[in-house]
Amino acid sequence: GNSVTQMEGPVTLSEEAFLTINCTYTATGYPSLFWYVQYPGEGLQLLLKATKADDKGSNKGFEATYRKETTSFHLEKGSVQVSDSAVYFCALRAGAGNMLTFGGGTRLMVKP
Amino acid sequence: DVKVTQSSRYLVKRTGEKVFLECVQDMDHENMFWYRQDPGLGLRLIYFSYDVKMKEKGDIPEGYSVSREKKERFSLILESASTNQTSMYLCASSSPDKGPGELFFGEGSRLTVL
Numbered sequence: 001g002n003s004v005t006q007m008e009g010p011v012t013l014s015e016e017a018f019l020t021i022n023c024t025y026t027a028t029g030y031p032s033l034f035w036y037v038q039y040p041g042e043g044l045q046l047l048l049k050a051t052k053a054d055d056k057g058s059n060k061g062f063e064a065t066y067r068k069e070t071t072s073f074h075l076e077k078g079s080v081q082v083s084d085s086a087v088y089f090c091a092l093r094a095g096a097g098n099m100l101t102f103g104g105g106t107r108l109m110v111k112p
Numbered sequence: 113d114v115k116v117t118q119s120s121r122y123l124v125k126r127t128g129e130k131v132f133l134e135c136v137q138d139m140d141h142e143n144m145f146w147y148r149q150d151p152g153l154g155l156r157l158i159y160f161s162y163d164v165k166m167k168e169k170g171d172i173p174e175g176y177s178v179s180r181e182k183k184e185r186f187s188l189i190l191e192s193a194s195t196n197q198t199s200m201y202l203c204a205s206s207s208p209d210k211g212p213g214e215l216f217f218g219e220g221s222r223l224t225v226l
Contacts, residue, residue: 008152043116043204044202102155102156105155
């Protein structure tokens with residue numbers, strides 16, 4: 001079956017530090033990959049996505065590249081801000097339909 | 113502004129009570145989903161619906177049922193609440209024509225079962 005594995009948190013960084021949150025997946029076929037973000041007290045919202053191998057998704061300074069050879073979709077940001085403190089979820093969609101399989105989530109805490 | 117609205121942000125119920133969680137979306141989306149979110153486990157799909165009066169089991173349907181009588185509304189029902197159903201419940205909607213895989217989430221309903 002499909003599965004998504006994320007690094008466990010919390011990840012604690014100082015402001016302006018470089019961020020990497022690892023995500024690897026197992027899927028049949030050729031999945032689309034997503035990063036969702038959940039700010040405190042809110043629902044999840046789509047951060048970025050990539051639909052085929054070597055695609056790079058980007059938004060709000062975050063980037064992730066779809067690496068088929070390593071089945072990975074790591075999230076990166078060059079300089080984090082306090083406002084980036086949230087829980088980040090990696091997810092995939094494989095096959096027909098709109099069902100997503102989510103990873104366990106990684107909490108990011110950015111200190112001033 | 114597009115919106116998915118969940119009726120209750122916080123609920124406290126007793127074991128054995130029947131619980132209704134309501135979700136309404138104003139985007140005319142065909143697909144609607146109920147997930148539960150637990151620390152370290154991420155989001156797990158309980159039920160989903162691709163159309164009015166249609167429902168499909170997700171990964172963890174036991175102890176839950178759903179109702180979709182109108183396109184915009186998707187209800188999650190706990191027939192007899194148990195303490196292991198204490199969790200955050202998230203409703204989401206999507207449309208296959210408007211960004212496949214892009215889900216729009218409500219703010220969540222945190223249920224505590226005593």
